[in-house]
Amino acid sequence: MSKIGFIGLGIMGRPMAGHLLDAGHQVTTVARPRGLDEGLAAKGMKELASPKAVAEQAEIIITMVPDTPDVEEVLFGENGVIEGLQPGTLVIDMSSIAPVPTQEFAQRIAKAGGEYVDAPVSGGEGGAINAALTIMVGATQEGFVRAQPILEIMGKTITHVGDHGAGQTCKVANQIVVALTIEAVAEGLLFASRAGADVAKVREALLGGLAQSKILDVHGERMIKRTFDPGFRIRLHQKDLNLALTSARAFNLALPGTANAQQLFQACAANGGADWDHAGILRALEKLADHEIGE
Template identity: 60%
Template sequence: MKIGFIGVGIMGAPMAGHLLAAGHELAIYGRSKRPVALGAATFCLNSREVTEKSDTIILMLPNTPDVETALFGADGVAEGLTPGKLVVDMSSISPVATKAFAAKLADLGCDFVDAPVSGGEVGAKQATLSIMAGGGAEAFARARPLFELMGKNITHVGDAGAGQVAKIANQMIVALNIGAVAEALVFASRAGADPAKVREALMGGFATSRVLEVHGERMIARTFDPGFRIELHQKDLNNALESARQMGLALPATATGQQLFSACVAQGGAGWDHSALVRAIEVMGAHEIT
């Protein structure tokens, strides 16, 4: 297939690499230099050129405005589209905006799937991402063979925007789980127990989780290089809280998680891995995990 990939950063580059390794013809565009691993891909000057060279166009960008610009801005995807092409947005953005984007692309005669992912940089590199898709059944069927090259748990959630709703739910759970692990390990350390041994013990019980396994270890080892940046997780929780406001829905624990991330940002931590939420707990308790 002729595939275009827009956004070849920490997540996008390895995802695009799996498509290239499977033998697909790949055109790419990103703000940074072409990743070495994508040397066999065609590096384009803008999103329009990527689209003109491709039948399926995939986006993996940081935020809603980035996707809107890539799709509908000057030299954007829309300028290179012809009827029948498939656009797949694997970014994590607003479900409200996603529905609007899908409608605009439908007017241009093109299929659209929103397919945000979970699994982080490790999942992107290992092709084990969870992929949550929204869109029509036929559009999802067209995209699925490509999803299978990038992920393992692939779910068609519903119509356009449903994938983004699922991703927001995922990010709510992950944020609150990070907060719970952070509080538990700070508590254990302050009480005089070895937090590494406490984590080991909890891994064998009902409290076990992927967050405890991966991010608990990060908290103890103090390795807060992303990963998944706090500023990106904040963006996801902003989408959750704004959507909840529009629905008249209260999300008190999510709001607290967002405030803890904001406390980290106030310490200069916008670019820290989201496991560094523990630093907000440590500051409030005047105790760092040791």
């Protein structure tokens, strides 16, 4: 069994770390003011004072934090991972961050004697809880081989996409597809409701045809039941689409659907919905239509 440092115990990170503990690994994390989750503590997780302290005791470091600056701070900030990094340590970043800084982080970790892997995930809270995440990996072949047994504890579909940064590029593409599909489901259900149809029956019918998707299944149900607790927060999806649009400008690439979805998320945020589940994009469309589904 391995000694693993897991930094980032949010909605996704908590169950992911729990699976590693259940598999018999020794897992430490960085102490937080509100204390360690009782369930993780009961499974044997220990707290240490800083990322540096975690790195000093770990063979593998996993980060699962919100954004690029957060990863940089954990790895390279004061008392960061790099200050305690042991030779040969495997550093796996499972956050969703920008591809170009990811390549830079990989170079810095390699120079310090470690092996870097970017391994962002898709599947949301349910995928994390059920150890059924899709994991998109950017790494050397050696790094992928080393990381794969650990990733398989947390995920169901693990794909080595390419070298450093390729995992993050794949995740940005994923978030484009997810955002536009959620918007499409919301528009379809809103249209059906405004036309007077039973949206639950419409969704049931659509699930049997070409429009069938996991998003129609999971997020369509959220929309109908109006359960907008996250899940995956709108503000985090905004961050991912910002990565897409910033990169698109650098590539001289037009992504009109992505830009539109970002504006609808921004409308949600402007109405107090930054922490709604991203299925809450429906609410922005409902405001434009002056109609709520089910009315």
